[in-house]
Amino acid sequence: MNTVSAEIITIGDEILYGQITDTNTQWISQQLDGIGIKTVRKTSVGDQREAILSALQEASQRAHIVLVTGGLGPTKDDITKQVFVEYFNSTLVFHQEVLDHVQSLFDKIGRKMSDLNKNQAYLPECAQVIPNQLGTAPGMWFEKEDCIYISMPGVPHEMKGLMNSCIIEKLQQKFQTPTILHRMVKTIGIPESTLSELLAPWEEQLPEHISLAYLPSLGQVKLRLSGVGEKAELLAQELDREVTTLTQIAEKYIYAYDNEEVEHIIGQLLKDQNASLATAESCTGGFIANKITNVPGCSVYYKGGIVSYSNEVKMSQLGIPEEMLKAHGAVSEEVAKTMAKQVRIKYGADFGISTTGIAGPDGGTPEKPVGTVWVGYSDANTTEAKLLHFPHTRQMNITLTYNALMNWLRKKLLKEE
Amino acid sequence: MNTVSAEIITIGDEILYGQITDTNTQWISQQLDGIGIKTVRKTSVGDQREAILSALQEASQRAHIVLVTGGLGPTKDDITKQVFVEYFNSTLVFHQEVLDHVQSLFDKIGRKMSDLNKNQAYLPECAQVIPNQLGTAPGMWFEKEDCIYISMPGVPHEMKGLMNSCIIEKLQQKFQTPTILHRMVKTIGIPESTLSELLAPWEEQLPEHISLAYLPSLGQVKLRLSGVGEKAELLAQELDREVTTLTQIAEKYIYAYDNEEVEHIIGQLLKDQNASLATAESCTGGFIANKITNVPGCSVYYKGGIVSYSNEVKMSQLGIPEEMLKAHGAVSEEVAKTMAKQVRIKYGADFGISTTGIAGPDGGTPEKPVGTVWVGYSDANTTEAKLLHFPHTRQMNITLTYNALMNWLRKKLLKEE
Numbered sequence: 001m002n003t004v005s006a007e008i009i010t011i012g013d014e015i016l017y018g019q020i021t022d023t024n025t026q027w028i029s030q031q032l033d034g035i036g037i038k039t040v041r042k043t044s045v046g047d048q049r050e051a052i053l054s055a056l057q058e059a060s061q062r063a064h065i066v067l068v069t070g071g072l073g074p075t076k077d078d079i080t081k082q083v084f085v086e087y088f089n090s091t092l093v094f095h096q097e098v099l100d101h102v103q104s105l106f107d108k109i110g111r112k113m114s115d116l117n118k119n120q121a122y123l124p125e126c127a128q129v130i131p132n133q134l135g136t137a138p139g140m141w142f143e144k145e146d147c148i149y150i151s152m153p154g155v156p157h158e159m160k161g162l163m164n165s166c167i168i169e170k171l172q173q174k175f176q177t178p179t180i181l182h183r184m185v186k187t188i189g190i191p192e193s194t195l196s197e198l199l200a201p202w203e204e205q206l207p208e209h210i211s212l213a214y215l216p217s218l219g220q221v222k223l224r225l226s227g228v229g230e231k232a233e234l235l236a237q238e239l240d241r242e243v244t245t246l247t248q249i250a251e252k253y254i255y256a257y258d259n260e261e262v263e264h265i266i267g268q269l270l271k272d273q274n275a276s277l278a279t280a281e282s283c284t285g286g287f288i289a290n291k292i293t294n295v296p297g298c299s300v301y302y303k304g305g306i307v308s309y310s311n312e313v314k315m316s317q318l319g320i321p322e323e324m325l326k327a328h329g330a331v332s333e334e335v336a337k338t339m340a341k342q343v344r345i346k347y348g349a350d351f352g353i354s355t356t357g358i359a360g361p362d363g364g365t366p367e368k369p370v371g372t373v374w375v376g377y378s379d380a381n382t383t384e385a386k387l388l389h390f391p392h393t394r395q396m397n398i399t400l401t402y403n404a405l406m407n408w409l410r411k412k413l414l415k416e417e
Numbered sequence: 418m419n420t421v422s423a424e425i426i427t428i429g430d431e432i433l434y435g436q437i438t439d440t441n442t443q444w445i446s447q448q449l450d451g452i453g454i455k456t457v458r459k460t461s462v463g464d465q466r467e468a469i470l471s472a473l474q475e476a477s478q479r480a481h482i483v484l485v486t487g488g489l490g491p492t493k494d495d496i497t498k499q500v501f502v503e504y505f506n507s508t509l510v511f512h513q514e515v516l517d518h519v520q521s522l523f524d525k526i527g528r529k530m531s532d533l534n535k536n537q538a539y540l541p542e543c544a545q546v547i548p549n550q551l552g553t554a555p556g557m558w559f560e561k562e563d564c565i566y567i568s569m570p571g572v573p574h575e576m577k578g579l580m581n582s583c584i585i586e587k588l589q590q591k592f593q594t595p596t597i598l599h600r601m602v603k604t605i606g607i608p609e610s611t612l613s614e615l616l617a618p619w620e621e622q623l624p625e626h627i628s629l630a631y632l633p634s635l636g637q638v639k640l641r642l643s644g645v646g647e648k649a650e651l652l653a654q655e656l657d658r659e660v661t662t663l664t665q666i667a668e669k670y671i672y673a674y675d676n677e678e679v680e681h682i683i684g685q686l687l688k689d690q691n692a693s694l695a696t697a698e699s700c701t702g703g704f705i706a707n708k709i710t711n712v713p714g715c716s717v718y719y720k721g722g723i724v725s726y727s728n729e730v731k732m733s734q735l736g737i738p739e740e741m742l743k744a745h746g747a748v749s750e751e752v753a754k755t756m757a758k759q760v761r762i763k764y765g766a767d768f769g770i771s772t773t774g775i776a777g778p779d780g781g782t783p784e785k786p787v788g789t790v791w792v793g794y795s796d797a798n799t800t801e802a803k804l805l806h807f808p809h810t811r812q813m814n815i816t817l818t819y820n821a822l823m824n825w826l827r828k829k830l831l832k833e834e
Contacts, residue, residue, distance in 0.1 A: 346733075
């Protein structure tokens with residue numbers, strides 16, 4: 001069985017200049033991975049004819065499939081379609097059904113179609129057209145000398161629409177691919193090198209077709225186990241066995257598996273206990289509420305929260321006494337505890353959590369430098385606070401606060417702390 | 418004057434498999450752009466010797482500078498350093514000062530250094546070592562046959578630390594670069610093709626060294642003007658003149674310039690009017706509060722907010738009558754208006770805004786399908802609500818709600834609506 005390989009090419013000056021965040025390539029490679037196609041390279045080039053031509057040429061020599069996004073818009077900086085015409089030595093032909101579709105999109109929003117949009121109905125003669133329900137630029141599928149080229153718009157939801165509605169299925173029909181499976185094990189509270197030493201004996205006995213990678217991020221290390229095989233079921237069993245062994249070795253550092261994030265785990269624990277949560281945030285400014293409410297169905301266990309950015313709101317909405325703010329300051333153990341307790345009581349929740357700190361870049365003092373954060377926890381029996389220190393930028397300090405607080409809540413819910 | 422070109426290579430299976438989001442290349446290309454170095458290509462390859470070797474080889478033929486991130490960790494899946502040794506036909510030599518630094522990092526956190534970390538003090542003989550204050554893997558600078566290679570860790574804040582403390586300055590000393598300047602003009606409420614037609618006559622008269630690009634995203638189109646020249650001051654004046662003309666043509670669609678986001682504009686307008694804001698969020702779940710508090714210094718004008726995810730909290734904290742919820746449902750004009758008004762009064766703010774809707778993926782009904790959102794606005798004189806419909810995924814619907822509501826607030830603050 002041969003590995004089927006893919007290269008992803010993104011086209012656009014805005015990517016090269018760093019003016020937009022490219023989320024397409026990550027998503028595409030995840031989808032390919034899921035159907036056993038191995039991404040061997042990702043390439044970004046600008047909206048220049050020569051650069052696109054050479055990227056196509058090179059990619060076709062490395063990979064069975066070349067997926068291209070971007071440069072299909074109606075404006076004149078978008079030249080991908082023209083370059084494909086040249087690359088395949090083809091010509092543009094008119095597609096009435098594409099024009100009808102573009103027309104229907106404009107009719108729907110009650111606007112007049114422009115000549116630029118009409119041009120989108122001209123496509124290379126050698127292309128198989130892939131209808132784009134969500135936008136004006138269709139996808140295109142080309143085959144030449146045992147290489148498949150797929151051109152898609154760069155707008156993420158349009159690209160995803162094309163992949164999900166047609167391209168993934170077409171690729172699966174075309175190739176017989178080996179099974180590639182991954183398991184992700186997420187740890188927190190242990191540095192990469194310490195974890196690596198702890199796992200070394202187990203890692204060394206892994207069979208050749210299963211590999212381990214360490215993916216460190218803010219305060220966390222994710223472990224990725226990847227297996228390659230012929231039979232999905234057998235491989236899945238093998239990987240599950242390895243995850244079980246890994247869990248026995250490193251249990252106290254593991255907070256989640258696979259696609260789960262800590263907010264999913266917290267949600268599940270709360271559901272299991274038929275319990276509810278409320279949040280009171282100062283320095284995290286709604287970040288925690290936003291993470292928790294990113295989980296569909298969270299309304300069962302999440303009552304809601306207060307973002308108490310001003311001292312006024314801390315006093316009027318969370319009952320923090322003015323004297324407490326004067327004596328200890330807003331960033332203090334007392335305030336963190338009162339916030340957690342008050343929001344729990346006010347919102348009728350079983351658990352309350354809180355943050356108050358100096359996320360930066362300004363607002364630090366010698367006693368309380370930027371990165372000083374108090375987090376609070378309250379349930380019916382106890383109200384506690386913890387002091388954290390982070391040395392990073394505003395956004396990183398907020399994320400680290402979130403990770404630390406959610407891990408604390410997780411341990412509380414598990415009665416581990 | 419010759420253009421200085423760069424290629425950015427990111428190394429790591431986790432990027433190819435789509436298991437982490439690569440934010441490094443965007444940031445690096447922004448920095449290079451700022452010092453007049455043009456990124457001509459971005460390449461991602463896995464942790465495989467041959468792939469890294471060929472990427473280095475190819476990049477060196479296209480660019481004057483090859484920046485490499487990733488693969489420098491202490492664990493055995495990280496092979497970048499070994500590959501550099503092979504590529505430059507060099508050997509590893511021991512650096513006492515690097516070991517001392519790694520030791521000091523471990524001393525600081527009171528942990529024992531592992532043998533894996535000790536290995537990080539062995540570096541290719543031909544490398545100039547770039548100290549990494551924030552981590553254990555130093556950066557490396559190589560020169561060979563008129564090409565500069567720079568190797569950095571993949572951990573974003575470590576990479577940024579190396580770039581900011583040393584690499585950018587070193588590159589500026591090495592090269593005399595042309596000036597590249599950009600202006601960004603951000604529009605909302607007009608589709609790309611309509612905007613393009615509106616701007617066509619102006620676009621066509623742009624001088625050759627100034628180019629225009631359309632960057633569409635959720636409900637917005639960003640316009641990027643890029644100029645290349647010798648004298649920064651002259652070029653800046655030229656670009657500013659073009660931005661002035663552009664503003665005259667498309668004023669009512671423009672909400673921000675350059676690095677400003679709509680939350681900065683709102684913040685500035687509130688500061689100018691010495692006014693304050695409070696938020697009441699249901700379906701956006703803290704997203705708005707989080708965006709607003711991402712602006713340092715927002716405590717001057719942002720009082721705080723309520724995330725009222727449950728009906729209980731809508732009733733108890735925002736005074737929504739139970740009868741109103743029964744008669745109209747939580748997603749209704751009445752509830753949106755009451756939320757905006759109540760949070761304004763309760764939080765002592767001049768302006769209150771609110772959201773209540775069905776973000777998805779579940780919770781839709783035939784009358785109120787997923788994507789139905791009411792947004793509310795309240796000031797001392799008026800309280801209003803608007804109905805929005807979005808056809809996308811949960812996260813996109815939330816972002817679109819945010820954009821629409823903030824644009825409405827912006828117009829209200831400008832007395833345009």
